[in-house]
Amino acid sequence: MRFVSAYLMAYIGGNESPSKDDVRAILGSVGADVDEAKLDLLFEEIAGKDIPELIAAGRERLALAAPCGGVAAAAAGGQAVAAGGAAAAAEEEAEEEEKKEEDDDDGLFNLFD
Numbered sequence: 001m002r003f004v005s006a007y008l009m010a011y012i013g014g015n016e017s018p019s020k021d022d023v024r025a026i027l028g029s030v031g032a033d034v035d036e037a038k039l040d041l042l043f044e045e046i047a048g049k050d051i052p053e054l055i056a057a058g059r060e061r062l063a064l065a066a067p068c069g070g071v072a073a074a075a076a077g078g079q080a081v082a083a084g085g086a087a088a089a090a091e092e093e094a095e096e097e098e099k100k101e102e103d104d105d106d107g108l109f110n111l112f113d
Helices: 002-012 020-029 036-046 051-064 070-105
Strands: none
Touching: 002 020, 002 036, 020 036
């Protein structure tokens, strides 16, 4: 990933065709080790390809990838509200009652004082 990042940093910085030396220089500036085999693989994979097209293809792949819980959790939450909004209200009441009980206990003693 660091090799791709360094390559893209050089590209975004105005270098239309970054070289291996450019990537090495970027990685070296932050003290990162350069694995020549991985660097060679990167340049083999992107040889003759248009960087904006590669980025667009990557975005499409990310859009098709399964979400990591954010959307699924929101959908599940929406179903829970639709299925039983009363359960959520009862849970909130229980939490408020519990908090109220904790506040009442403060008058007796506090272990941390």
